[in-house]
Amino acid sequence: xxxxxxxxxxxxxxxxxxxxxxxxxxxxxxxxxxxxxxxxxxxxxxxxxxxxxxxxxxxxxxxxxxxxxxxxxxxxxxxxxxxxxxxxxxxxxxxxxxxxxxxxxxxxxxxxxxxxxxxxxxxxxxxxxxxxxxxxxxxxxxxxxxxxxxxxxxxxxxxxxxxxxxxxxxxxxxxxxxxxxxxxxxxxxxxxxxxxxxxxxxxxxxxxxxxxxxxxxxxxxxxxxxxxxxxxxxxxxxxxxxxxxxxx
Amino acid sequence: xxxxxxxxxxxxxxxxxxxxxxxxxxxxxxxxxxxxxxxxxxxxxxxxxxxxxxxxxxxxxxxxxxxxxxxxxxxxxxxxxxxxxxxxxxxxxxxxxxxxxxxxxxxxxxxxxxxxxxxxxxxxxxxxxxxxxx
Amino acid sequence: xxxxxxxxxxxxxxxxxxxxxxxxxxxxxxxxxxxxxxxxxxxxxxxxxxxxxxxxxxxxxxxxxxxxxxxxxxxxxxxxxxxxxxxxxxxxxxxxxxxxxxxxxxxxxxxxxxxxxxxxxxxxxxxxxxxxxxxxxxxxxxxxxxxxxxxxxxxxxxxxxxxxxxxxxxxxxxxxxxxxxxxxxxxxxxxxxxxxxxxxxxxxxxxxxxxxxxxxxxxxxxxxxxxxxxxxxxxxxxxxxxxxxxxxxxxxxxxxxxxxxxxxxxxxxxxxxxxxxxxxxxxxxxxxxxxxxxxxxxxxxxxxxxxxxxxxxxxxxxxxxxxxxxxxxxxxxxxxxxxxxxxxxxxxxxxxxxxxxxxxxxxxxxxxxxxxxxxxxxxxxxxxxxxxxxxx
Numbered sequence: 205x206x207x208x209x210x211x212x213x214x215x216x217x218x219x220x221x222x223x224x225x226x227x228x229x230x231x232x233x234x235x236x237x238x239x240x241x242x243x244x245x246x247x248x249x250x251x252x253x254x255x256x257x258x259x260x261x262x263x264x265x266x267x268x269x270x271x272x273x274x275x276x277x278x279x280x281x282x283x284x285x286x287x288x289x290x291x292x293x294x295x296x297x298x299x300x301x302x303x304x305x306x307x308x309x310x311x312x313x314x315x316x317x318x319x320x321x322x323x324x325x326x327x328x329x330x331x332x333x334x335x336x337x338x339x340x341x342x343x344x345x346x347x348x349x350x351x352x353x354x355x356x357x358x359x360x361x362x363x364x365x366x367x368x369x370x371x372x373x374x375x376x377x378x379x380x381x382x383x384x385x386x387x388x389x390x391x392x393x394x395x396x397x398x399x400x401x402x403x404x405x406x407x408x409x410x411x412x413x414x415x416x417x418x419x420x421x422x423x424x425x426x427x428x429x430x431x432x433x434x435x436x437x438x439x440x441x442x443x444x445x446x447x448x449x450x451x452x
Numbered sequence: 453x454x455x456x457x458x459x460x461x462x463x464x465x466x467x468x469x470x471x472x473x474x475x476x477x478x479x480x481x482x483x484x485x486x487x488x489x490x491x492x493x494x495x496x497x498x499x500x501x502x503x504x505x506x507x508x509x510x511x512x513x514x515x516x517x518x519x520x521x522x523x524x525x526x527x528x529x530x531x532x533x534x535x536x537x538x539x540x541x542x543x544x545x546x547x548x549x550x551x552x553x554x555x556x557x558x559x560x561x562x563x564x565x566x567x568x569x570x571x572x573x574x575x576x577x578x579x580x581x582x583x584x585x586x
Numbered sequence: 587x588x589x590x591x592x593x594x595x596x597x598x599x600x601x602x603x604x605x606x607x608x609x610x611x612x613x614x615x616x617x618x619x620x621x622x623x624x625x626x627x628x629x630x631x632x633x634x635x636x637x638x639x640x641x642x643x644x645x646x647x648x649x650x651x652x653x654x655x656x657x658x659x660x661x662x663x664x665x666x667x668x669x670x671x672x673x674x675x676x677x678x679x680x681x682x683x684x685x686x687x688x689x690x691x692x693x694x695x696x697x698x699x700x701x702x703x704x705x706x707x708x709x710x711x712x713x714x715x716x717x718x719x720x721x722x723x724x725x726x727x728x729x730x731x732x733x734x735x736x737x738x739x740x741x742x743x744x745x746x747x748x749x750x751x752x753x754x755x756x757x758x759x760x761x762x763x764x765x766x767x768x769x770x771x772x773x774x775x776x777x778x779x780x781x782x783x784x785x786x787x788x789x790x791x792x793x794x795x796x797x798x799x800x801x802x803x804x805x806x807x808x809x810x811x812x813x814x815x816x817x818x819x820x821x822x823x824x825x826x827x828x829x830x831x832x833x834x835x836x837x838x839x840x841x842x843x844x845x846x847x848x849x850x851x852x853x854x855x856x857x858x859x860x861x862x863x864x865x866x867x868x869x870x871x872x873x874x875x876x877x878x879x880x881x882x883x884x885x886x887x888x889x890x891x892x893x894x895x896x897x898x899x900x901x902x903x904x905x906x907x908x909x910x911x912x913x914x915x916x917x918x919x920x921x922x923x924x925x926x927x928x929x930x931x932x933x934x935x936x937x938x939x940x941x942x943x944x945x946x947x948x949x950x951x952x953x954x955x956x957x958x959x960x961x962x963x964x965x966x967x968x969x970x971x972x973x974x975x976x977x978x
Contacts, residue, residue: 259626261633263894264820267736308778315976322973351827415553417482
């Protein structure tokens with residue numbers, strides 16, 4: 205039952221001739237235990253202010269479109285239950301992601317990051333690994349490669365938003381791109397691994413990471429971009445001039 | 453050509469990006485450790501410069517030097533010394549943690565290690581404070 | 587940048603799988619297409635659908651027409667959209683007497699519809715998927731698959747824009763431009779800025795799914811679309827890699843499938859007035875756990891990661907059963923010239939698996955009205971990467 209009243213503080217971008225960019229506060233009727241934060245945003249749009257612009261599609265942490273900052277922290281509102289972030293009394297603040305271009309209000313444009321992923325030729329589908337960390341149930345050895353699945357990375361860009369290095373430096377490849385690069389290197393398929401290693405072996409690649417690990421902390425999909433960046437560094441350090449030159 | 457984004461808003465300027473550093477809301481412990489590492493790093497660089505400037509006073513001879521040392525022996529400066537030691541100790545210990553991370557160690561226990569670094573820094577600083585101030 | 591003079595123009599409203607596939611088809615046939623979507627692409631029903639790439643086996647017994655469509659379209663999508671599909675197959679498992687009784691009709695119907703259904707022993711089924719219930723009495727393997735709805739739509743849209751279509755999200759149709767007995771375009775508000783724009787087109791295609799009735803009303807016509815909601819429950823943990831179906835007549839909570847690191851249990855059925863305000867009955871949620879647990883026991887007792895619902899656009903007719911599963915899941919294209927309104931077409935019903943076929947039928951109607959004779963090529967043209975959609 206939507207019997208609680210939530211004061212929602214939501215970031216609104218400027219509309220020509222109407223208002224400057226600022227937080228706006230609206231009151232929304234919510235069910236603290238049943239509603240997700242995305243439900244709350246939708247209620248604000250449907251019942252209070254239909255001019256609110258926000259992204260959403262799958263509502264179950266698969267498409268990565270709805271990522272926002274809730275009380276300053278990057279989350280997927282579709283799988284964040286309201287009770288996790290709201291005590292029933294205070295205001296709830298929702299803002300768009302950092303370090304990504306904002307289209308309007310809470311909606312951001314993933315274009316530049318996706319362009320980098322496209323340049324890497326990061327495939328969308330992987331094969332099942334025998335590593336129990338990645339598969340919920342152990343896969344028998346002869347079944348390795350028997351199943352395909354979408355990569356864990358949703359391309360939601362929460363990691364990019366959380367990364368302070370990305371804040372200061374837009375040229376930094378960023379945790380999403382670097383984690384994707386590591387996935388290609390870890391599971392080569394037909395890809396040119398040398399090309400990928402060259403792409404990340406730059407001042408704006410793995411070497412610009414400052415080991416803060418905020419990316420891994422906010423990733424809703426368990427990708428661990430921070431750990432993958434460290435893995436890339438180790439691989440780069442163990443490249444001999446001969447193997448680097450071979451570019452295989 | 454897609455018209456899907458024709459009104460992309462201007463990226464935040466330098467001021468706004470710097471302002472992110474001062475946001476007091478949620479931050480991962482790893483972020484605080486990094487910010488503190490940066491801060492102590494700046495402090496240490498500044499200290500190094502000051503130290504060299506102070507040492508250059510040696511050129512003025514023993515009398516001037518002795519006066520400086522008296523000032524440096526005063527209470528406020530001893531407290532500043534203790535704070536400096538805190539900065540050195542934290543920067544060093546945290547630096548070890550970051551180096552370990554680069555070699556793939558400690559990522560999973562990041563928060564615990566940061567807590568350990570802070571605890572060890574506090575302990576060593578307390579020891580130094582006792583030695584210097586008493 | 588407008589089209590060359592003389593190029594026929596079409597405005598597609600809605601970027602779910604239907605709208606996206608239609609824009610793609612029309613663009614390939616040389617029509618200058620503009621597509622508008624009020625939210626993010628696929629933010630309507632398509633985004634929230636289960637993501638099941640149907641082999642058609644589910645419909646073989648009760649709705650053989652739909653089943654045949656599904657298997658044909660599944661094979662086409664597997665050819666043109668490999669990037670956004672997990673083609674791990676699916677299993678149908680009988681967990682009770684009713685399921686066992688369904689074996690014969692199921693096997694015959696699949697054979698008639700041309701759907702490969704390989705019988706498995708219980709042991710084989712549980713080898714493939716260790717998380718299945720202990721009580722697997724019979725099993726069949728079918729060529730089901732899993733897709734990511736958003737990225738599938740984006741793949742269609744990327745291809746359409748590469749072929750000249752102009753697509754906009756956050757562009758909401760406020761009104762249709764009706765002059766005399768013809769729809770000539772729409773007034774669209776750019777929700778990012780509040781500006782209004784007049785978009786004129788020779789034909790307007792209403793591909794808005796459960797909102798089709800609302801849009802059609804702007805031209806004064808009625809479409810028999812009954813928004814019918816269904817709940818999905820996602821729980822954390824990828825317990826299975828294949829689509830798990832209950833071997834029985836289609837009913838609630840009889841599909842469990844993997845989506846990334848979750849499994850999603852679906853679905854149910856209740857009709858709703860307003861697709862933008864769907865209240866999810868808690869008993870439907872518990873039903874998903876109960877029924878899903880009969881197929882994959884480990885979902886029971888897990889807290890849901892997400893509970894969501896969207897309204898299917900089912901097509902109903904006066905005299906037919908008015909709700910739920912009785913309505914056909916095939917699609918229909920309404921040329922409103924039959925209602926006395928020219929230049930306006932509604933496409934509704936269907937499911938994402940058959941979106942390409944829906945688009946073909948729609949584009950045939952639209953091209954018929956425009957005098958465009960280029961044939962449909964969507965069966966064979968591979969879709970571009972969804973990432974290409976975003977190249978600015």
